[in-house]
Amino acid sequence: MGTMEAPILTVNNLNKQFGSGCDQCSNPADRRLDKNYCPACGTVYSCQNITFDLHPGEVLGIVGESGSGKSTLMRCLYFDQEVTSGEAYLGPYKEGRSNLFRESSQQKRYIRNHLMGKVYQNPVLGLRMNFxxxxxxxxxxxxxxxxxxxxxxxxxxxxxxxxxxxxxRMKEAPKNFSGGMQQRVQIAKALSNHPPILLLDEVTTGLDLSVQANVLDLIKHLQRELSISILLVSHDLGVIRMLANRTMVMLDGRVVEQGLTDQILEDPHHAYTQQLVHSLL
Structure with missing residues (x-):
């Protein structure tokens, strides 16, 4: 993979908060938060200045504990939620010059349907179970x-x-399928319009280990075959190690570390990443 290639997706200073903020937390420079939560007014800062690039044919892993903001980030990128502020640019869309978050809802639908596929942790969100x-x-x-x-x-x-x-079983409804099969139907659906980018949100959580391995193998195989770019969210470093070229570590709504997956696993710098890596050993 050439690093000189322009990114297919660039995200700058993405912020997502739930709540309107107050004197104690509105100014990012001197926010006094408990994790990512303001004890004074109850505002939650789910994503704080998230910035990254995703390159063509790359798998970028996003790892972090529950509540770190990684799923909120994915929801914002797929327009399941509105961002509070920030920018995102897609290479194949208007030559990468238009901030996706500022587009009309009609254009956002176009981007969702043509340029991205998403696989949800809970298949009920990604599939119609009776179809x-x-x-x-x-x-x-x-x-x-x-x-x-x-x-x-x-x-x-x-x-x-x-x-x-x-x-x-193609005419059968996913409600009759096992969890692993439902995830595979979601993957097929996400790929249907040849999108250059796939968003995978905790796709193996809750599956048996052998089924997890099958789903991960499938993703690895499809990614190589289609040279698709993937954003892969997981709280499981084993999954990240298997699939991701580069990894971003999130904690309390912030990116605390990012780099090549091997580097992060062999020489983690942030205390939280060290803890994650040691729990894997």
């Missing part, structure tokens, strides 16, 4: 303007086969 599996994929394709039923069927079957859902 057929192939219907779930068609839904994302229809949202992107596809109207050709035969083409959608062909693409749907191809993707479901790719993620190892047997052909005879």
């Amino acid at each position: 057929s599996s192939i219907g779930n994929i068609a839904e994302k394709m229809i949202a992107a303007g596809n109207r050709n039923v035969a083409a959608m069927e062909a693409r749907g079957s191809e993707l479901l086969e790719r993620v190892h859902i047997p052909v005879y």
Whole structure:
């Protein structure tokens, strides 16, 4: 991977807060918070000045404990939530010159449907459980303007086969599937419109270890085959170690460390990262 390549996604100073803030916490320079929470007014600063680049064909891991802001970050990037402030630029969109967060809701829908795929920790958020599996994929394709039923069927079957859902179960609803199969249907759906970027939010949490390994293998394989860029959120360093080229460590809504995954695992600098790495050994 050439480091000289322009990033496919650039995020600058992304902030997301819940609550309006007060004298004690509104000024970032002298915020007095308990973790990421203001004890005076109850405002939660979920993401504080998050800045990073994602390069073409790269897997960037985001690791941190529950409540560190990593899932909020993913929700903001996929427009499931509005940011409080910040910028994001996508290389394939308007030549990377337009702040995605300032776009109209119509444009945001376009970006979601054509340029990004997301796999949620909870499949209920990413799938319609009563639709057929192939219907779930068609839904994302229809949202992107596809109207050709035969083409959608062909693409749907191809993707479901790719993620190892047997052909005879394609018309079945995901509610009948195991957790691992539901995640695989979500992955197929996320890939349906050939997006350059995939957002994976804790995709193996709650799955049995053997099933986790299968899902991770599948992601690794698809990533290499399609040379897709992936943002991968996990609280599990084992998952990050297996998939991520680079890693960002989040704590209390901030990025406390980032670098090559190997470097972070071998020589962690921040006390929290050290603790994470030691718990892995």
